[in-house]
Amino acid sequence: MLRLIVSRIVGLVPLLLIVSILTFGMLHLVPGDVRERILGFEATPEQYEALGRQLGLDQPFLVQYGRWLGRALQGDLGTSYFNSQKVTDAVLGALPVTLSLTFGGMLVALAIGVPAGVWAGLNRGGRVDRIAMFMATVGQALPNFWIAMLLLIPFAIWWQLVPATGFTSPAESIGDWLRSILLACIALGTSASAALARQTRGAMIDVLQRDFIRTARAKGLSRTSITYKHALKNAAVPVITTIGFQVNALLSGALIVEQVFGLRGVGSLVIESVRTQNIPMVQGVVILGTLVIVSVNVLVDIAYGWVNPRVRAS
Amino acid sequence: MSRAATGVAAEDTNAQAPLTGFARTWRAFLQHRLAVIAAGYLLVLACVAIFGQALLVHDPLAVDLARTFEAPSAEHWLGTDHLGRSTLGRLVVATSVAMQAACLGVGIAIVLGAPLGLLSGYFGGWWDRIGMRLVEAIVALPALLVPIAILAILGPSLTNAMIALGIANSTAFFRLMRGAALEVREELYVDAARVSGSGNVRIVFRHVLPNVTGPLIVQTTLAFSYVLLAEAGLSFIGLGVQPPESSWGVMLATAQRYVQQQPFLAVPPGLMIMFTVLAFNLLGDGVRDALSRAGGVVRAASNPGRVPGAGATRASAAAGSVATATVGEQPASGPSVPQALLSVTGLEIRFRGARGGELAVVSDVSFDVPAGRTIGLVGESGCGKSVTAMSILGLLGDSGRIAAGSIRLAGQELVGLPESALNGIRGASIGMIFQEPMTSLNPAYTVGNQIAEVLVRHAGLGRAAAAARAVELLDHVGIPGARQRAACYPHEFSGGMAQRAMIAMAIACEPKLLIADEPTTALDVTIQEQVLDLLSGLQEQNGMSILLITHDLGVVADMCDEAVVMYAGNVVEQGRVDDVLLDPRHPYTAGLLASMPQNLPQNRPQSRPRHHDRSGRLTQIPGRVPPAWAWPAGCRFHPRCPYATEVCRQAVPQMVAADDRRIACVRAGEIDPVAGWRA
Ligand code: SF4
Numbered sequence: 001m002l003r004l005i006v007s008r009i010v011g012l013v014p015l016l017l018i019v020s021i022l023t024f025g026m027l028h029l030v031p032g033d034v035r036e037r038i039l040g041f042e043a044t045p046e047q048y049e050a051l052g053r054q055l056g057l058d059q060p061f062l063v064q065y066g067r068w069l070g071r072a073l074q075g076d077l078g079t080s081y082f083n084s085q086k087v088t089d090a091v092l093g094a095l096p097v098t099l100s101l102t103f104g105g106m107l108v109a110l111a112i113g114v115p116a117g118v119w120a121g122l123n124r125g126g127r128v129d130r131i132a133m134f135m136a137t138v139g140q141a142l143p144n145f146w147i148a149m150l151l152l153i154p155f156a157i158w159w160q161l162v163p164a165t166g167f168t169s170p171a172e173s174i175g176d177w178l179r180s181i182l183l184a185c186i187a188l189g190t191s192a193s194a195a196l197a198r199q200t201r202g203a204m205i206d207v208l209q210r211d212f213i214r215t216a217r218a219k220g221l222s223r224t225s226i227t228y229k230h231a232l233k234n235a236a237v238p239v240i241t242t243i244g245f246q247v248n249a250l251l252s253g254a255l256i257v258e259q260v261f262g263l264r265g266v267g268s269l270v271i272e273s274v275r276t277q278n279i280p281m282v283q284g285v286v287i288l289g290t291l292v293i294v295s296v297n298v299l300v301d302i303a304y305g306w307v308n309p310r311v312r313a314s
Numbered sequence: 315m316s317r318a319a320t321g322v323a324a325e326d327t328n329a330q331a332p333l334t335g336f337a338r339t340w341r342a343f344l345q346h347r348l349a350v351i352a353a354g355y356l357l358v359l360a361c362v363a364i365f366g367q368a369l370l371v372h373d374p375l376a377v378d379l380a381r382t383f384e385a386p387s388a389e390h391w392l393g394t395d396h397l398g399r400s401t402l403g404r405l406v407v408a409t410s411v412a413m414q415a416a417c418l419g420v421g422i423a424i425v426l427g428a429p430l431g432l433l434s435g436y437f438g439g440w441w442d443r444i445g446m447r448l449v450e451a452i453v454a455l456p457a458l459l460v461p462i463a464i465l466a467i468l469g470p471s472l473t474n475a476m477i478a479l480g481i482a483n484s485t486a487f488f489r490l491m492r493g494a495a496l497e498v499r500e501e502l503y504v505d506a507a508r509v510s511g512s513g514n515v516r517i518v519f520r521h522v523l524p525n526v527t528g529p530l531i532v533q534t535t536l537a538f539s540y541v542l543l544a545e546a547g548l549s550f551i552g553l554g555v556q557p558p559e560s561s562w563g564v565m566l567a568t569a570q571r572y573v574q575q576q577p578f579l580a581v582p583p584g585l586m587i588m589f590t591v592l593a594f595n596l597l598g599d600g601v602r603d604a605l606s607r608a609g610g611v612v613r614a615a616s617n618p619g620r621v622p623g624a625g626a627t628r629a630s631a632a633a634g635s636v637a638t639a640t641v642g643e644q645p646a647s648g649p650s651v652p653q654a655l656l657s658v659t660g661l662e663i664r665f666r667g668a669r670g671g672e673l674a675v676v677s678d679v680s681f682d683v684p685a686g687r688t689i690g691l692v693g694e695s696g697c698g699k700s701v702t703a704m705s706i707l708g709l710l711g712d713s714g715r716i717a718a719g720s721i722r723l724a725g726q727e728l729v730g731l732p733e734s735a736l737n738g739i740r741g742a743s744i745g746m747i748f749q750e751p752m753t754s755l756n757p758a759y760t761v762g763n764q765i766a767e768v769l770v771r772h773a774g775l776g777r778a779a780a781a782a783r784a785v786e787l788l789d790h791v792g793i794p795g796a797r798q799r800a801a802c803y804p805h806e807f808s809g810g811m812a813q814r815a816m817i818a819m820a821i822a823c824e825p826k827l828l829i830a831d832e833p834t835t836a837l838d839v840t841i842q843e844q845v846l847d848l849l850s851g852l853q854e855q856n857g858m859s860i861l862l863i864t865h866d867l868g869v870v871a872d873m874c875d876e877a878v879v880m881y882a883g884n885v886v887e888q889g890r891v892d893d894v895l896l897d898p899r900h901p902y903t904a905g906l907l908a909s910m911p912q913n914l915p916q917n918r919p920q921s922r923p924r925h926h927d928r929s930g931r932l933t934q935i936p937g938r939v940p941p942a943w944a945w946p947a948g949c950r951f952h953p954r955c956p957y958a959t960e961v962c963r964q965a966v967p968q969m970v971a972a973d974d975r976r977i978a979c980v981r982a983g984e985i986d987p988v989a990g991w992r993a
Pocket of ligand 1: 955957958962
């Protein structure tokens, strides 16, 4: 098991290197002179030169990349173009909001999608199945930020059950934290649960046709035991592999849904940075966002090993 | 698709004239009502996008500050926004923007991804490796950050957003085309084409593109959904379409800003996105389904010949009620015949077809299994022997039922028993083992756990006691190092060991009857003998009866006291094993014997001649068992029988009993059933 984890992490190195090259390369793809954007038009040539040296622009690409990577590995992803804020600090400061939404949304998605999928799969072709799959089909077509708005209007504006804007840190008050992210998590989660329900249903139907289910029935096991012991754990195998994709989609969704609830997370940070072409900040978001996704994938692999003994052994 | 359904599909193709692939797909698509509606909706939407603005009463850009935030009215059907502009008008403009944008985004994705993927897959090598690595890296990034990062470079605007989404989405087309090209490259006919001097371009157009057209269409509809949703999202956060230009996302952003004043503003654009994305998804589903069904029919047509029921028992496992059995028709059988442990009388099993209607896959089957004896149920695959075995346990699945007859175990009628009562019998008084030991064990649990489970269920043992007993059982069936092996998972077992574990599980509760469905067919030749020896040994020790289902007459000769030969859902001959094998009276039995190497019935089959065809198909009887819907009238064997006459085509043979034998052949007695197979 430990070997599996270590080998997975080592296997990530080339991937992360490519991402880092692509991300760093962004800086050089931006048309025009970066210095102009930072200093404005009135700056003197001396100022330009000084800034160029400060940014390392006088060095060859590989040297610049090497320096940047070296600093990045120590946790320094550079400085904002427009104030002296450290990129790492800014992104890490915004991350709790976004991660709260992402993982809260994942929990909601699991809580809705998995039981719905299992139930539909067990009643394949029946009424429950048809209703659940209809809802899943519609759910996959709904933009999650629109669901968020539709939730916001009654619950936060008309009835004011939860705040319409603003994030409370869990360190301050767990209850307020939950209230501040609740609607966003539901919006993200219902949206993601549609795909999850479909996958779970498919996996369940597939597993129920396998020979070992026939064996379990020939053993006289109860339907509960067949469903929840023999089928579910095997159905979890393909479902777990898709959770990585789901978290990826949820993280992306969170960047937008944040805007509906005025939560100042990574979404606000990156939108602002794109508008002002504050490239170091965008780079920081890409790098840290990738790290989040990649870590989730490692966790998913570990969970996969748990349900699938074949992987654990090798 | 269950085999039952493929069977019916095959019937269809036989009935109709062959269609071209495209026409077949098209027909399958038209049957998909939702997909057709979706396609219609998208056509209408395209018209709105192109001509809609000409029909508008209100200029979508006309500001009227006196009439802001109006609710829907006769004049403004969908109300007005914060500048008093008509929401309907803005929606039409937005639709046009969305459609153009989606076409641009998807177009870029295809133009960028597809050719690169094609080249990468077709030529392979270093470029392919670099391409794949890049694609993997892009896929590993949070999905929305790819377009966002590209927009950071290009600056926010609709065109740039579409370029960004196109690049982000091109990876899907890259992978699709690369896969298709790789596949075709491996195919021999491309090598042949290359040798014959066809250029690469020609090969690509002739061989790669036709294969990939279907998946490409499906992927394109998915890309439309993705781009539409992403465009709305990007415009919503201000990185796509820039106001005062209109788009669904921009309109939602406006609605968000003025949600306090007029919440209705959020409804129309949201619904438009939903319906449009839904339509693309449904269209994609429809095309995918049509393609697979059109393809499925082709495959099914080339592979007919299975009793639908045989597959269906395996396929459907959700609920296993033995549906209401009409016991009235059964021949009068007196109260329990003491010496028969299991007594099957007049059994008829029906399966529901895919399009309604029922088909009897087994009819009028009767046999007894005396205590302590072994009975062989023999026949080629598709003759109904496995279905018969499954019906004893009440495991016919949702689509099958026992329509008539009686199954008595030690005097107790099993037909019509409620599921809970059957569950008390399965695994307790009747154990069962199957053909494929590896897939019959649950890969997610240890072997010991799966054996202990039966003991907990039926013998009332606690977990620890059951686990200890499981080890003893594994030891008992000859698994070395039973204690360690009990903690192993099925994939760590060899086929023979797995079958031993299955046997341990089946005999754990000391059943009176063991049903063994082709227990050695999937095993290595040298292992087969050991497993059969194990079964005989266990029978000697605990006196259980065995119902052995097999196509292998060698196994029957070796293991069984009596043989019941089945063909196409009927018993054709039954009797004591020596009689049946040495002196077959039914042409089918004689044919089966003749197809065993050097074993014509003059000399009784030697102990275990293990040269039979492992696929279960016997080589010398021409043809194979037809599927149940194609069973001929009269004697079902007549198309393959060398003795068939006009009588056989009309008269249904009745079972005739004569000195301990029962034979169902209209020409029994007047023919020498062995001679015909020598010719
Ligand atoms: S009834 Fe006719 S066709 Fe059928 S087995 Fe006998 S001889 Fe052959």
